[in-house]
Amino acid sequence: MLYLTLFLIFARIGLFTVGGGAAMLPLVCQALMERGWMTLHETIDMAAISQMTPGPFAVNAATFTGMRLSGVWGAAAATLGVMAPSLVIVTLTARWFFKFKDARAVQAVLKGVRPVIPALIAASVWMMAGPSLTASDGTPALPLMVTALAAAGLARKLNPAWVILAGGVAGALFFRPLP
Amino acid sequence: MFRVGLFTFGGGYAMLPQISKEFVDKHKLISEEEILDIFAAAQSLPGVIAVNASVLTGYRAAGMAGALIAALGATLPSFLVLIPVTVFYEAFLTNEYVAGALMGIRAAMTGALSAAVLRLGAKPLGDIWGWCLFLPALALAVFTDINVIWIILAAALAGYLKYLWERRKSA
Numbered sequence: 237m238l239y240l241t242l243f244l245i246f247a248r249i250g251l252f253t254v255g256g257g258a259a260m261l262p263l264v265c266q267a268l269m270e271r272g273w274m275t276l277h278e279t280i281d282m283a284a285i286s287q288m289t290p291g292p293f294a295v296n297a298a299t300f301t302g303m304r305l306s307g308v309w310g311a312a313a314a315t316l317g318v319m320a321p322s323l324v325i326v327t328l329t330a331r332w333f334f335k336f337k338d339a340r341a342v343q344a345v346l347k348g349v350r351p352v353i354p355a356l357i358a359a360s361v362w363m364m365a366g367p368s369l370t371a372s373d374g375t376p377a378l379p380l381m382v383t384a385l386a387a388a389g390l391a392r393k394l395n396p397a398w399v400i401l402a403g404g405v406a407g408a409l410f411f412r413p414l415p
Numbered sequence: 416m417f418r419v420g421l422f423t424f425g426g427g428y429a430m431l432p433q434i435s436k437e438f439v440d441k442h443k444l445i446s447e448e449e450i451l452d453i454f455a456a457a458q459s460l461p462g463v464i465a466v467n468a469s470v471l472t473g474y475r476a477a478g479m480a481g482a483l484i485a486a487l488g489a490t491l492p493s494f495l496v497l498i499p500v501t502v503f504y505e506a507f508l509t510n511e512y513v514a515g516a517l518m519g520i521r522a523a524m525t526g527a528l529s530a531a532v533l534r535l536g537a538k539p540l541g542d543i544w545g546w547c548l549f550l551p552a553l554a555l556a557v558f559t560d561i562n563v564i565w566i567i568l569a570a571a572l573a574g575y576l577k578y579l580w581e582r583r584k585s586a
Contacts, residue, residue, distance in 0.1 A: 250462055252564050259535070260463070261528070262556065262563045281504065281517055284524040289500055291493025292465030299497035304505070308498060315494055319486055322462030326470040327482050329460065341578055346459055348574020349567055351545035352552040354536035356563050359556030361528045364521070400523045407519020408512045 238306050239313040246298045246317030253294060254349050260294050262356040264301070265363070273305055280364050284400050294318050434472055444476040465489060548573060 245267050253260040261283055268274040274282065282304075286296035295315055302314030435454075438445045445453075453475065457467035466486055473485025507513040539545045552566050 248564070250466075252461065252567050253463055254459075254461055254567070266563055277521070280521045280524055283528075284517075284520040285500060285504065286497075287524070287527070288520075289493070289496055291496065292463055292489070294463040294465070295490045295493040296497050299494050300501050300504075303498055303501040311494065311498060311501075315490060318463060319466050319490060322460075322466040322470055323482070323486055325460055325462055326457075326467050327474060327479065329456075341575065342459070344578030345571045345574045347539075347544075348548060348570040348572070348577070351536070351539040351548040352566060352570040354532045354539070355549045355552035356556050356566065357528060357535065358532045358553055361525055361532060362557050364525050364528070399527050400520055403519040403521075403523020403526075404516040405519070407522070408516035410515070410519070 239309060242302050242305065242310055242313040243317035243320075246302075246314045247320045249298075250294065250318040251321040254346065254353065259353045259357065260297070262360045264297055265360055268301065274301070276363065278304075284404075288400050288404075434468055438472055438476065445472065449475060544577070 249260055249263045249267065252263060264282075265279050268279055269276065282297060282300050285300060286293050289296050295318060298314040298318040299311045302311035304310075306313075435447075435450050439447055439450050450472070453471045454468060457464050457471055460467050466489060469485040469489035470482045473481035473483070475481075477484075508517075536549070540549055548570050552570065555561050555566055556563060
């Protein structure tokens, strides 16, 4: 039952996402590649497309993945899955969320999780760096430059979507796949 | 909410100012102070920030039904946009310009993610405690196949144990 599996996988991803969309990426990568559902290249494309298209990253990523694996119903299952934990937890706690926010134990748990999130994203970068720094026609220098530029641009609070889009334009102009 | 979802590029954080503009300034459904509490809660509760914020805002403005409608409103545009985009991706994967663009996108994405690491790491890595969690997590994620959920749970447990330890010391 692929739809149910998609729903459950993305519900788990939604549940363990603390922080922004990028925090979710390591979870998605692992879930998809472990099952052989997507290659590393496809996963990177998925992340880039989710970042560039309007809407929250998590929802975009779920829709794209579900759609690729089993069409519109797969997309619906994955998207509902990623929303489900938020809906359940938030509506349950909405009544007392003012108190909840200040609970010191909750803050302590978050203080443990927060340093780990950048570590997990760094690990994804480590994995992606290999295949993304050389174009398949063998020009390594330029992508590297684009990468450096992107990192520098973001430090100044530029929307990452523009950096990625610029990378795409540069790629369309300069990179050719091998025949 | 549908409109908010449609005009959010680049993740949940970009969405928060939009929500505030629609609900506080334009429709006056929620006070300025309340919206700040909602954003704080959206970021610290588990789940996707954008969906959390929508659900909380909807709940505040119109109860349970409001929460459901806001969540759907925030996700529907993404869903509708991504379906044709995915079809397009599959169909044009072999086109040489699209393939070239994707190579550029992969390189830029890697750069953008590195920047995200720096941004998200800046605050929690301000003390030794942060590094004690960061380095082992990085090593585990890079060199082993361990499920990242376990790493997150272990870090949560570490945070809780530290809290108990400090409370006992001060008591």
